[in-house]
Amino acid sequence: MSKSLQAIRGMNDTLPEQTPLWRYLESKVSRLLDNYGYKQIRMPIVEFTELFKRSIGEVTDIVEKEMYTFEDRNGDSLTLRPEGTAACVRAVLEHGLTGGGQVQKLWYIGPMFRHERPQKGRYRQFHQIGVEVFNLDGPDIDAELIVLTWRLWGELGIRDAVKLELNSLGTSEARARYRAALVEYLSSRLGELDEDSQRRLKSNPLRVLDTKNADTQAVLVDAPKMVDYLDEESRVHFEGLKARLDTAGIPYTINPKLVRGLDYYSKTVFEWVTDKLGAQGTVCAGGRYDGLVEQMGGKPTSGVGFAMGIERLILMLETLEQIPEEIARQVDVYLCAFGEAAELAALALSERVRDQLPNLRLQINAGAGSFKSQFKKADKSGALYALILGDDELAQQVVGVKPLRGQGEQQTIAWDALAEHLATCIVQG
Incomplete structure (x- = not known):
């Protein structure tokens, strides 16, 4: 396999x-x-x-x-x-x-x-x-x-x-003088250095200062200081x-x-x-x-x-739990449409809202589905509001606006007023 x-x-x-x-x-x-x-x-x-x-x-x-x-x-x-x-x-x-x-x-x-x-x-x-x-x-x-x-x-x-x-x-000149003094000091205590620091002493002695080894750190306490060679x-x-x-x-x-x-x-x-x-x-x-x-x-x-x-x-x-709430929420509004005619209207309506609110994160349901399944997807999306568009709403050119996170009661909003209403809702939410 x-x-x-x-x-x-x-x-x-x-x-x-x-x-x-x-x-x-x-x-x-x-x-x-x-x-x-x-x-x-x-x-x-x-x-x-x-x-x-x-x-x-x-x-x-x-x-x-x-x-x-x-x-x-x-x-x-x-x-x-x-x-x-x-x-x-x-x-x-x-x-x-x-x-x-x-x-x-x-x-x-x-x-x-x-x-x-x-x-x-x-x-x-x-x-x-x-x-x-x-x-x-x-x-x-x-x-x-x-x-x-x-x-x-x-x-x-x-x-x-x-x-x-x-x-x-x-x-570079000051570093060279300091490097020489550091090498002289560490060479006199070579046996007290860890193996990695002994290797660095020959190739890149300043990196010995960066060691995490406790024994070598103890040796470095009395080592020359760069500030004295500046x-x-x-x-x-x-x-x-x-x-x-x-x-x-x-x-x-x-x-x-x-x-x-x-x-x-x-x-x-x-x-x-x-x-x-x-x-x-x-x-x-x-x-x-x-x-x-x-x-x-x-x-x-x-x-x-x-x-x-x-x-x-x-x-x-x-x-430190410094993640803004809006980062966890990727969708502001989820549009549920029921029936082919409503789906067509939903596409046009969502694009009109996007024109008016370019920063609004609006997701339109794809793949049809029952009322229950679409609302389940709306809730899973993390959206603050679900928009409802069915045959009744289509006939009256309105849309239902249902809060998903406990922000009040469902309302019915005319299509022409939807963008203005959502702008107010999202800011308040």
Whole structure:
């Protein structure tokens, strides 16, 4: 007997009852970004593998262990994008969007792919909303990115459940000095580090700071701190960022161990974290990457951005029960028609109502059926009201309006007055 076809492990279907919440979140974010002057860009989900090796770093966990890489029929090595920043930088370079110092404020949305161990809030195909800004090098744009996410948390009703952590990684020169001091310190206590941290010490020592191992964390208590190695430019930049966040009234914590998992970050790094999702505590993260465009073959161009995981934000909304009532209800009005003549009239009437109320979610019964069966479907749809159109109503050019959720008695409304009546009912409902 053949094996039944299933989705790939860690790559999930989003079912019809789940998509309304996704659309709600996506619309909230897109409207907010529009209001802040950001423009959407859409990139392919497959890129040349070299793009990610050059941008993310060949000795990162993503490149070494997690990328979905394959050869196409031409023998080219291609990779399903594991993150969005590198692809966005490639796009702006290829199309000359940052030439001549042009400021670009961009955002994107879509699936990313990493071969990780699937668990709640962490999947092999996951979805991100990302924001990237080019050719603005001051702390004001860093602050704007954080302020707009703070506003989003407020609009979603999850502001009290997230906390902002900040750090500065300085310039590449400052990081090199700090890296040398950190390696010297950790090398002297090599036997106390966990196996993964010992490996990272040789390839990417800053990632040791990110360890979850309790014994290694104890070793790090007395380790050198990045703040003591910051160059003056980065120090001034960081102080400017903090001053703006203080002015905006946004609370934050300085986390000297915050380094992010990608090689291209410099100066500002930040994460919005929560304790409501168990092990998957980061819901949005980003920072500055002033050297990345040049590293990828462009002219020196400052850059800063962030990415937020849609699955984790959805999980947050569900966990905190911040799902608006209208999201659960997908139909406002369900039109029941009995008999062929009534069905024909119902089609014309429903389209007339839609012309007058373009935002009304009106579902017309399909497949005929008895009075009982149509009302059962009307109730199952979640609609607030059922419209009744039979031979008697057809003869009088009226329609019955029956509340389905306890909003009063059934009424009889003339066709010409139906749209106005529904507008009042739905607003009141």
